[in-house]
Each structure stands twice: as C-alpha cells, then as structure tokens.
Amino acid sequence: MEYIALCALGLEKVLSNELKKMNYKIEKANDGMVEFLGDDYDYYKLNVHLRTAERIFIKIGEFKAETFDELFDGILDIRLSRFLPKNGKIVIDKVRTAKSSLYNQSVIQSVVKKAIIEKLKKEYNLKFYNEEEGIYKLRVYIKRNKVTLALDTTGEGLHKRGYRKLVSEAPLRETIAAAMILKAGWKRKHVLIDPFCGSGTIPMEAAMYGLNIAPGLYRHFSFELWYNFDKKRLGKTKKEAVDSIKYTDLKIYGFDKEYKMVEIAKRNAENFKLDKYIRFERNNMESIKLEYDEGYIITNPPYGERIKDKKHAEKIYEQMRYLRKKYPKFKYSIITSHEKFEEFFGAKSDKKKKIINGKQTLYIYEYK
Ligand SMILES: C[S@@+](CC[C@H](N)C(=O)[O-])C[C@H]1O[C@@H](n2cnc3c(N)ncnc32)[C@H](O)[C@@H]1O
Incomplete structure (x- = not known):
C-alpha cells in the first residue's frame, strides 16, 4: 500500500526521520508530503505514533489529466473497491491544484465524485450506489497536471492530541x-x-x-468509521504503545x-x-x-x-x-x-x- 504523510512545509526531513526509525523507506519527500510504502493496516500505527505528521493518507491512485474527461477516465482506471466499500459515504474533502490546466475546485470535486460512484457501481455490480455506512474522506491534489487521489485515514489533524483543552493567545501547533x-x-x-x-x-x-x-494514544481517527474497522487491531496497537511507555x-x-x-x-x-x-x-x-x-x-x-x-x-x-x-x-x-x-x-x-x-x-x- 502506498502512503502519504502530510506535514507543515519544511518539516519533511524530520517526518522522514521519524518514519525511517519505524523502518519505512522514503520514496519521496517534498511540498509538505512524505511518501512511502507500507502494509495494508499500517495506518493504525502511523496515526498512533507519528509526532510530526499532520495526517496520514492512503494513496489510491495517480495519473495525468489535463481535461475533465481525462480526470473522469483516470478515476475509472483505478481499482477503487480495494479501498472503498459498496455503500460508504464518499466525501471529496479538499481539492488542491498548482500549475495545472484543471483548477476549478468545485468542478473537479464534482467530476471526481461522479467518477468514483460510477466506478464503484461497476465494480460492485450495483444499479444504485447508496451512501449509507461509514464516511470516506478523499483529497484530490493536482500538480503539474498530475492527479493524486488520497484517502484520509486521520480525520481531525494529528496535532490534536487531546491534552490541550485550554490555549494561549498564540498557541504553537x-x-x-x-x-x-x-x-x-x-x-x-x-x-x-x-x-x-x-x-x-x-x-x-x-x-x-x-x-x-x-x-495518538488518547484520540480517535476517521478510519474508525470505516466498514472494515478492526477495533481489536487498534486496541492492540494502543496497548503495545502503552506497554512501551x-x-x-x-x-x-x-x-x-x-x-x-x-x-x-x-x-x-x-x-x-x-x-x-x-x-x-x-x-x-x-x-x-x-x-x-x-x-x-x-x-x-x-x-x-x-x-x-x-x-x-x-x-x-x-x-x-x-x-x-x-x-x-x-x-x-x-x-x-x-x-x-x-x-x-x-x-x-x-x-x-x-x-x-x-x-x-x-x-x-x-x-x-
Ligand atoms: C507565543 S506565546 C507561547 C505560546 C506557547 N508556545 C503555546 O503553545 O501556548 C509567548 C508567551 O510568552 C509569554 N511572555 C511574554 N514576555 C515574557 C517574558 N518577558 N518572560 C516570560 N514570559 C513572557 C507570554 O505570556 C506568552 O504566553
């Protein structure tokens, strides 16, 4: 599975070092994103352990697109059933574009959503796609006409540890x-x-x-709302973390x-x-x-x-x-x-x- 860890711009090296200590090999690190390969359920431990990451994404797909047709077709080429269920609520959470032909965020948002539903219907052999169970937040990054579709496993940013109920006037993240x-x-x-x-x-x-x-020991993550959420696995990940204090x-x-x-x-x-x-x-x-x-x-x-x-x-x-x-x-x-x-x-x-x-x-x- 391909992962993207998001951080503040300039902290890619510190985050990469954290990941290296967890035995990941870094593929790419720039623009506030660190990319690496991991096992299917590694997002449990990544969310719990990383100190400098803001968010953990699963990279669902990457392709070139300069037109909305290419954007639509690019999504159709991804095997989405590996990541998304047959009845999940699909939310295109954010669109970010830079130096690309496609830049209208709300149109990109609706084209991507339409294509995802279309593809999921095909893959699951459905007449209608009912968005009933679990919330799946996705982000679309388009940079120099390269589209990256990413699934957010985190939810509320990882800087929210849970201890800071009260803040100063200018709190540091x-x-x-x-x-x-x-x-x-x-x-x-x-x-x-x-x-x-x-x-x-x-x-x-x-x-x-x-x-x-x-x-991340005392907080929740967005993957807890997914159909395949394994409560025992998260419990085990947190217990191991507690045991290593x-x-x-x-x-x-x-x-x-x-x-x-x-x-x-x-x-x-x-x-x-x-x-x-x-x-x-x-x-x-x-x-x-x-x-x-x-x-x-x-x-x-x-x-x-x-x-x-x-x-x-x-x-x-x-x-x-x-x-x-x-x-x-x-x-x-x-x-x-x-x-x-x-x-x-x-x-x-x-x-x-x-x-x-x-x-x-x-x-x-x-x-x-
Ligand atoms: C930018 S804030 C620090 C925020 C902190 N890192 C946080 O996350 O909440 C600067 C702090 O310096 C304190 N301060 C200003 N002048 C000071 C001084 N001469 N001696 C000690 N503290 C001072 C202010 O009261 C303020 O809480």
Whole structure:
C-alpha cells in the first residue's frame, strides 16, 4: 500500500526521520508530503505514533489529466473497491491544484465524485450506489497536471492530541513543537527549558517524547468509521504503545510571566497525567535562575503581527541575549515568525529553517 504523510512545509526531513526509525523507506519527500510504502493496516500505527505528521493518507491512485474527461477516465482506471466499500459515504474533502490546466475546485470535486460512484457501481455490480455506512474522506491534489487521489485515514489533524483543552493567545501547533524537539536532538536525559511556555505545548511534547508516550494514544481517527474497522487491531496497537511507555524522571521546565498561562499549562499537563514530569512556574524570562549550566532551551517567544506588538517582541529578543550570556553552554532552538530575529538576539544561528503552516510562516533558529 502506498502512503502519504502530510506535514507543515519544511518539516519533511524530520517526518522522514521519524518514519525511517519505524523502518519505512522514503520514496519521496517534498511540498509538505512524505511518501512511502507500507502494509495494508499500517495506518493504525502511523496515526498512533507519528509526532510530526499532520495526517496520514492512503494513496489510491495517480495519473495525468489535463481535461475533465481525462480526470473522469483516470478515476475509472483505478481499482477503487480495494479501498472503498459498496455503500460508504464518499466525501471529496479538499481539492488542491498548482500549475495545472484543471483548477476549478468545485468542478473537479464534482467530476471526481461522479467518477468514483460510477466506478464503484461497476465494480460492485450495483444499479444504485447508496451512501449509507461509514464516511470516506478523499483529497484530490493536482500538480503539474498530475492527479493524486488520497484517502484520509486521520480525520481531525494529528496535532490534536487531546491534552490541550485550554490555549494561549498564540498557541504553537503540537506537531511543530514536536518537530523542534526532534530536530534539536533533545533526549530524555537532557534538561529542557521553555522560558515562554504559554499553554505548555513544548514541555508537553517533550514529556511525551521523553516518556515514549505515543501522541495518538488518547484520540480517535476517521478510519474508525470505516466498514472494515478492526477495533481489536487498534486496541492492540494502543496497548503495545502503552506497554512501551518508559516512566522516568525528566528535567523539563516551563516558565511564563503570566500567572494565567502557567495555570493553563499545568491543567493541560494534568489532562495527560504529566504534571509530575514538568515543572511550570510563573517567572519572567529575565529573572529565571537555573540550577543547570547545560541543556536545551526550546521556546516560542512572542512575535506579534501588529507593528506595536512586533516592536515589543523585538525588545524581548534583545533581552533574550541575557539568557545566552548567562547560559552559554545551552543549545537554543527558537521559533518565531520574525525573519530578523537574529539581529535582535545578537547572534547568527547555526541553522535557520523556514516552516509554512497554512497561512503562517515561521522560522526555527538553532544555536548549537
Ligand atoms: C507565543 S506565546 C507561547 C505560546 C506557547 N508556545 C503555546 O503553545 O501556548 C509567548 C508567551 O510568552 C509569554 N511572555 C511574554 N514576555 C515574557 C517574558 N518577558 N518572560 C516570560 N514570559 C513572557 C507570554 O505570556 C506568552 O504566553
């Protein structure tokens, strides 16, 4: 079976590394998509275990099309009964086109849906296709006239782990926080400090990674609504994940100047019973006193889209020089939408990585 894992643009390498660790061989990785081969039911474990993927698709078919007729015929050439049942609700969830002759999304949507129903009727020898049982969400990507039809196994994006009931004003996406931690090379034996923790996303993701808690353990997936859903298999996948949790002491600290934020972060940690593993404290970045002189500072300081907020953020970056002076042996990984962060922080990063997450562009600055 061919799979596509979706991630924020720029995180393909981190996601590929996660997949390689799970013994998958990467076929392709670009444009926020990582493609690889796997067994028929691998989407159970992929959804449960991947930290930086946003969604897992089964690639149903791929073909060239420059006209609507070619689009229709291309779908007719795919053996759809391998993936879709004789009475499922077929939803064309999203259409994305780039540099292609076909671009009218709503027409593409209806042509693809018509062709799918036509083909399923033929394959199942039906007069009518009744959309009665289970929901099957499909996406159509058309890039340079190459059509990819993909079946979404995930549903609500994988960043929704379930612990973050309350958020800060500018919460960081859980999958991106996880990517920062993996990319920085933090391991459970190391100290991790987030001086601008907000609702605690970075410390939470670190604690889950440090204890080997699978991020999808406490949530549901869209494949649970399919006719062939194997409850026992998902139960077994989750049980194996639970059995591989390694409870151990962690040195993870989150600080924020807002008392309210610290309370929210604590509550989020309690939701996943991680409050024992993370220390959240109200403190200004400027007055943090650490009992360590080595470790990782992984953080998401304020950035502000409005000019006034941006100026304020720049001041904070200047004040962050203090951290680096006081804790020079720490490794730093900082994420912000500010393209000139380094100027204010007063040091050129060893690595700068651009991440595009929907409409938002972010940069990860790493200092080794
Ligand atoms: C972009 S938010 C962090 C969001 C967080 N990553 C999350 O997912 O919720 C920045 C945080 O920095 C805090 N903050 C701003 N200035 C600060 C300072 N001088 N010291 C400590 N915290 C500060 C704000 O209260 C805010 O919660």
